[in-house]
Amino acid sequence: MEENTKEVSIGWQSDKPLSKSLVLLLEKELWTDVTFTFRSEEEVVEVKGHTVILAARSPVFQAMFFGQMERKREVEIEDASPESFKLFLKCLYTDDVDLDEESVIRVIEIAHKYQLGYLLDLCSEQLAKSIRVDNACHILNLAVFYNLNKLQKEACNFVDDHVHEILETPGFMNISVETLRVMLAGDTLYDEELNIFRKCVDWAENKCKEQNLEPSDQNKRNALGDAFFFLRLPSLSLFDYTENVANTNLLSTEESHKIYMYKGSPSLQMDLRNSIIQRKPRLATILLPGDQMEIKFNCPNDIYLLGVMLDQSKEYLHQYQVPSFYSTSDENNQPDRHLSAIALHGELVIQETGFNVTFQTPYLPKIPNFISLNEKVLLKGNNESYTITLKVTLCTSYNVLYLEQLRNIFVEEDNSLNRYQSQYRSICCDRESSQVRLLKILYKGWPCSKYQHFITGLQFQNVSNR
Known part of the structure; x- marks a missing residue:
């Protein structure tokens, strides 16, 4: 030693x-x-x-x-x-x-x-x-080659999120056929299928050149291997299929005939080798009928629920003025809008999963509000039924530094105005002169109001099938 x-x-x-x-x-x-x-x-x-x-x-x-x-x-x-x-x-x-x-x-x-x-x-x-657009294919290639499942999943998710740009990179032309198959197998590789098809043909032609082979349709098909069957050719329009696929020799006569039969009558039970599953976008929205605080929906495939959208178009919501603070020491009596804001507070429950989350989000009059969940919620597919209930409170939130200065708060109801008037008296320190002065604030509006908010849609992320 x-x-x-x-x-x-x-x-x-x-x-x-x-x-x-x-x-x-x-x-x-x-x-x-x-x-x-x-x-x-x-x-x-x-x-x-x-x-x-x-x-x-x-x-x-x-x-x-x-x-x-x-x-x-x-x-x-x-x-x-x-x-x-x-x-x-x-x-x-x-x-x-x-x-x-x-x-x-x-x-x-x-x-x-x-x-x-x-x-x-x-x-x-x-x-x-x-992972970036310019290196995503190289990293995915590495993950597939060394069987790094976690890295492969991250790389696939990134590719799905930037598929159109990534198909244009030199890195795409250099991936292996195994990596190409992994990419094409993803139902969330969402782009125009015709564009995906064309890029794959370009990839196959490049592989033929690397092997000093004539870039014939048959050699291209051989280069694509079983990745070819993950091209969703049956999902192309009849025109795109005829103009760009059927007039090549990439498919046999029998394969092409079956696709034509399927497109003529999708209900027929055809033994198609190419996948007929429609690709889905990573981020998607389900629009729902309004006028409900509780909704039920069926989930055809696994999704991550990201949040819900609320309807802000109801006229009675707009009868409220945006609350403002008025300083009596201000000669023009102009509101200081830095001192107050409106927020939505509430609770969202998914009954079948027991999921419960509280939220807070800004209130934007006349603009659809989106409640974003702090965590993704996995909802399993296979047309499982889910029920979402929502309780919402509209309230004001104050500037934190200003709250620290408040003293002696009292609220009185003015029936003639049919609204609340709140007066805040505070002894504040003038930092510039180091003198103590009296500040009187009048608050018009409502400090808290419960009302019906309507769910108009769900935003979610489709779960990759890789």
Whole structure:
């Protein structure tokens, strides 16, 4: 066993957490017992490690160093650079994956080889934060190749949200056929099907060129493999199908005939190989009849409920004036609208799930209001029936700093005006002159009013089927 303790002193561990102690062991090569070698035409590079730490993290290293075969003291690495392997070892020793996009990808490639599942999860979470339109296809390709399910889901959701832009990127042309199949299989890959079809044909033509094959229709079809069957060709209009698909040799005569039969009579039971499931947008809205505080609806597929829309068009809602504060010390008696605002407070209940949430949202007269839930609510599909009930209160909310100054509040009802008048008296400090002055505020309107609000729609997110 190699021992290198010249650069450390007794007690160096006392003020360090475990991760920093392990990093020091690695960087200073203290008490290492295995050497990884990297050979090139110019030189041989050595990277040292500790078998017990490596075996504690990886079943591959455990079998390599403590299996039935002879214990290895030197391991030659041919599929990674010394720099990448050092980065990988540091992550293995510390679980610190605060890396840039390129570095985390290199760590993923090595961590997959040595079956470090926990480290792969950390890397996936890190990489998911950097998904953009220009790299989404590359990250999805990586997730599919290494079977990183969490990262694949995040990448697919991003692709669904930006499908039109992503189909135009060079990265789309470079994905594997397996990744293309994953993309096309998603019911929420929502774009014009004709555009998706054309981009896939372009992708297939590019693959033919890469393999030095003639870009014939048959070779394109072969390049697409079973991903071809996730093209929703039966959903195309009759004109688009005839003009762009039927006049090619991408389908056999029998396949094309069946699609024509289906389009002529969708109720016929046809053995279609291409999916007939209509793609759905990620974000969608269900419009509902108004005049109800309780609604029932059927859920055909799994959705995440994001919020509900409220009707603000009822005339009786607009009889109220937006409340204002009037200062008696103001000569013009103009309202100070910075001192008050209107808000909706309420409770939303989904009876069948037991879900209950309170909410607060600004009140916008004559503009449809949307109540956004703080958390997504999963509602299962298969035409399950759900009932949503809503209780709403309209009230005023005051400037917090102003509330701290209020004293001696009283409210009196004026029957002649059929409204409430509230007077607020407060002794406030004038910061500029440091003098105490009397401030009298008259509030016109209503501090709180319960009334009927009507649900007019639901906003939701379709759950990906990948």
